[in-house]
Amino acid sequence: MSNDILKALAEVLEQRKCADADSSYVASLHAKGLNKILEKVGEEATETILAAKDAHLSEDKKEVVGETADLWFHSLVMLSHLGLGPDAVLEELGRRFGLSGLEEKASRNTKG
Numbered sequence: 285m286s287n288d289i290l291k292a293l294a295e296v297l298e299q300r301k302c303a304d305a306d307s308s309y310v311a312s313l314h315a316k317g318l319n320k321i322l323e324k325v326g327e328e329a330t331e332t333i334l335a336a337k338d339a340h341l342s343e344d345k346k347e348v349v350g351e352t353a354d355l356w357f358h359s360l361v362m363l364s365h366l367g368l369g370p371d372a373v374l375e376e377l378g379r380r381f382g383l384s385g386l387e388e389k390a391s392r393n394t395k396g
Contacts, residue, residue: 290370293357297364313361321362328355 300310313321332355335348363369383391 287374290360290374293360294364294369294371297360298369301364310361310364314365318362318365321358321365324358325355325362328358331355 297310300308301314303311305312305315313324328351332348332351335351339345339348360370363372
């Protein structure tokens with residue numbers, strides 16, 4: 285189910301990439317360029333971190349889920365702007381699956 289949602293969202297993001305910036309939030313982000321998109325990713329990452337800290341203290345997880353959804357959404361917009369989609373990330377996660385985190389990190393450090 286979640287892969288279906290990611291694929292459907294990626295398709296919508298691609299369609300809206302070239303839409304009128306006055307009628308589409310996604311199109312307006314693309315029109316403003318990569319730096320604006322990256323600014324939004326950074327903003328959402330910070331909000332996710334703060335929500336996670338709050339969730340840890342209050343045990344209310346609703347806000348951290350919402351902020352994580354915003355972070356993922358804006359990350360997908362970033363990928364779309366760069367001509368990538370969620371499949372590229374899912375393939376990379378699949379490649380890493382079964383490796384220990386230490387092994388995977390060591391393999392990145394030796395790639396030069």
